[in-house]
Amino acid sequence: MGTPRDAGMRLVMLGAPGAGKGTQADRLAVRYGIPHVSTGDLFRANLSQGTALGQTAQRFMSQGQLVPDEVTEAMAWERLNAGDAETGYILDGFPRNVAQAQHFESKLVLAQQSLRAVVHIYVEPVVLERRLTGRRTCPGCKASYHVVFNPPALAGICDACGAELVQRDDDRPETVKKRLEVYMDETAPLVNYYSERGLLVMVDGNWPVDNVTDAILARLEGDRGHD
Ligand code: ADP
Ligand code: ADP
Numbered sequence: 001m002g003t004p005r006d007a008g009m010r011l012v013m014l015g016a017p018g019a020g021k022g023t024q025a026d027r028l029a030v031r032y033g034i035p036h037v038s039t040g041d042l043f044r045a046n047l048s049q050g051t052a053l054g055q056t057a058q059r060f061m062s063q064g065q066l067v068p069d070e071v072t073e074a075m076a077w078e079r080l081n082a083g084d085a086e087t088g089y090i091l092d093g094f095p096r097n098v099a100q101a102q103h104f105e106s107k108l109v110l111a112q113q114s115l116r117a118v119v120h121i122y123v124e125p126v127v128l129e130r131r132l133t134g135r136r137t138c139p140g141c142k143a144s145y146h147v148v149f150n151p152p153a154l155a156g157i158c159d160a161c162g163a164e165l166v167q168r169d170d171d172r173p174e175t176v177k178k179r180l181e182v183y184m185d186e187t188a189p190l191v192n193y194y195s196e197r198g199l200l201v202m203v204d205g206n207w208p209v210d211n212v213t214d215a216i217l218a219r220l221e222g223d224r225g226h227d
């Protein structure tokens with residue numbers, strides 16, 4: 001695209017809860033050999049290890065609210081600076097509001113790094129609710145399944161690692177409603193934010209998982225051809 005930038009494959013997945021960010025991020029991470037970094041997974045890992053950070057986060061997560069920016073920003077930036085993320089990462093769930101995006105941008109500038117693209121997966125609101133309430137998650141490898149749309153080969157068991165699947169606490173209908181509201185109020189403005197910066201790649205996420213992956217790759221690798 002003419003602008004000088006570093007070679008890192010840094011991608012951000014943007015989309016409502018249930019849009020398929022985690023599902024697609026897993027696939028992109030395998031394809032590009034870079035880590036899938038999910039701030040939700042980082043908070044849940046802290047919670048299961050009983051850290052102070054995990055306990056703080058849980059108070060907000062269980063209400064479907066965002067965890068405070070400073071806590072989230074510090075945790076995310078630390079993870080993104082681990083050795084395995086040197087050549088890039090698929091960032092899922094961060095940034096989640098304009099303040100986080102601005103803070104993240106200033107960190108990237110200081111580090112002389114840039115984002116390759118922000119993939120916005122768009123899904124009809126009615127579909128999101130069904131996806132979240134039917135979601136089942138692997139506590140072992142964090143893979144995400146759906147009881148109807150994306151079931152494991154053996155009901156209740158992770159295809160990838162054999163662990164027993166669980167339903168997240170915040171995938172209950174009351175919390176889901178709140179999370180979708182928070183998304184509309186706080187996260188949706190990032191679509192414009194990244195569009196203004198020429199980074200946004202829009203993908204229709206209403207199609208089956210494989211079709212969405214193909215659409216993302218076509219856009220990313222097509223775009224790359226213009227460098
Ligand atoms: P989903 O996959 O449904 O989008 P996540 O696993 O990304 O959900 O996030 C679960 C919860 O973790 C959020 O509802 C929020 O409480 C907290 N969380 C995750 N990322 C952030 C963030 N960037 N800022 C604030 N809170 C966050
Ligand atoms: P997010 O990380 O955006 O919250 P997930 O990747 O966890 O979303 O997906 C939410 C739920 O929808 C999961 O149960 C997942 O298996 C399912 N899902 C993801 N992508 C699709 C798709 N394209 N079609 C149908 N179901 C999907």
Ligand code: ZN
Pocket residue numbers: 138139140141142143158159160161162163
């Ligand atoms: Zn697993």
